Amino acid sequence: MAVWRGVIARYGDRMAIRGTDRPVTLNEGGTPLIPAPRLARALGLGCELHLKYEGLNPTGSFKDRGMTAAVTDALAGGARAVICASTGNTAASAAAYAARAGMECVVLVPDGKIAMGKLAGAVAYGARVVAIDGSFDRALEMVREASDRAPVVLVNSLNEARIEGQKTAAWEIVEALGAVPDWLALPVGNAGNITAYWRGFREHHEATGQGLPRILGAQAQGAAPIVFGRRVEHPETRATAIRIGNPARWSQALEALEQSRGEILAVTDDEIFDAYRLAAATEGVFCEPSSAAGLAGLRKAVRLGRIDLEGRTVAAVLTGHGLKDPSSALDCDLRIEKVPAETEALLDLMQGAPA
Numbered sequence: 001m002a003v004w005r006g007v008i009a010r011y012g013d014r015m016a017i018r019g020t021d022r023p024v025t026l027n028e029g030g031t032p033l034i035p036a037p038r039l040a041r042a043l044g045l046g047c048e049l050h051l052k053y054e055g056l057n058p059t060g061s062f063k064d065r066g067m068t069a070a071v072t073d074a075l076a077g078g079a080r081a082v083i084c085a086s087t088g089n090t091a092a093s094a095a096a097y098a099a100r101a102g103m104e105c106v107v108l109v110p111d112g113k114i115a116m117g118k119l120a121g122a123v124a125y126g127a128r129v130v131a132i133d134g135s136f137d138r139a140l141e142m143v144r145e146a147s148d149r150a151p152v153v154l155v156n157s158l159n160e161a162r163i164e165g166q167k168t169a170a171w172e173i174v175e176a177l178g179a180v181p182d183w184l185a186l187p188v189g190n191a192g193n194i195t196a197y198w199r200g201f202r203e204h205h206e207a208t209g210q211g212l213p214r215i216l217g218a219q220a221q222g223a224a225p226i227v228f229g230r231r232v233e234h235p236e237t238r239a240t241a242i243r244i245g246n247p248a249r250w251s252q253a254l255e256a257l258e259q260s261r262g263e264i265l266a267v268t269d270d271e272i273f274d275a276y277r278l279a280a281a282t283e284g285v286f287c288e289p290s291s292a293a294g295l296a297g298l299r300k301a302v303r304l305g306r307i308d309l310e311g312r313t314v315a316a317v318l319t320g321h322g323l324k325d326p327s328s329a330l331d332c333d334l335r336i337e338k339v340p341a342e343t344e345a346l347l348d349l350m351q352g353a354p355a
């Protein structure tokens with residue numbers, strides 16, 4: 001393939017956005033689809049599992065696919081500033097693409113609930129980072145109102161261009177597999193990504209006549225409005241990227257689940273963190289905790305007998321990079337052993353079992 005220049009260069013002719021001739025890009029997309037047989041066994045899935053490692057995007061999450069599209073479209077429309085609410089990754093991504101475009105960027109975040117690596121990105125890329133004493137859902141209401149009243153473009157996934165950019169990941173999976181997977185598993189927060197994948201797969205189906213995958217969505221037990229069918233006033237989970245109680249694209253998520261004969265289930269934080277550790281320890285693929293919710297969902301759905309994956313091909317989307325949230329890795333698995341600075345002591349330690 002020619003040099004990779006990002007998702008608009010590759011797929012712009014199939015994206016309904018303005019400005020595809022002048023993309024604002026950081027060469028996002030083109031992320032690897034990694035076979036994960038050891039993880040499939042560890043999770044007891046009995047399927048051929050592949051990990052779409054979206055943590056390898058330029059700012060460390062899939063949000064970059066949507067943001068190249070949203071910022072390109074905004075710039076082509078003459079915008080000078082963008083705004084978003086964020087649990088962290090949208091903030092980092094918006095800030096980076098705004099910097100690339102020479103635009104202003106304001107991000108609104110729930111105070112104290114953002115992983116350090118995400119905040120660090122947003123600050124480094126030069127955004128105005130504003131914290132509120134309130135939830136993501138409240139922050140989203142505020143930026144929606146602000147973008148109605150001030151000359152600033154909203155770049156949350158309510159922005160259609162975001163979905164147009166993010167749908168490209170579905171096409172990359174089909175290209176890498178040479179086929180449509182039987183199942184696609186992913187975490188669901190504000191439900192932009194499930195909407196985008198379903199749009200991507202549907203458009204592929206319409207263009208080629210090939211089949212459609214079934215979609216498995218996973219929400220955190222304490223933030224599972226779609227699973228339980230009601231808004232969650234005070235969402236709680238240590239998987240902060242999906243700590244959302246009132247998803248903006250709720251109805252589209254239901255549509256994707258219904259049309260694909262899919263499943264959505266709630267997974268506990270313990271189940272999420274277990275899957276998160278296993279992905280890194282069995283395959284060397286380090287994602288952030290929220291990203292592992294899809295894996296935890298697959299495991300749970302199989303265990304409960306809700307789905308049978310025997311002999312199936314499954315793609316699990318790992319939405320963000322593990323280094324975004326180093327404290328989660330260290331909190332749950334701090335196994336640093338100490339020895340005196342002597343080789344003998346090291347060899348002695350290596351003979352024993354790990355602490």
Ligand SMILES: *Cc1c(COP(=O)(O)O)cnc(C)c1O
Nearest residue numbers: 089189190191192193241319320
């Ligand atoms: C944004 C995000 C999600 C949730 O995606 P939605 O489109 O809001 O459903 C999941 N994981 C990570 C790492 C994210 O950044």
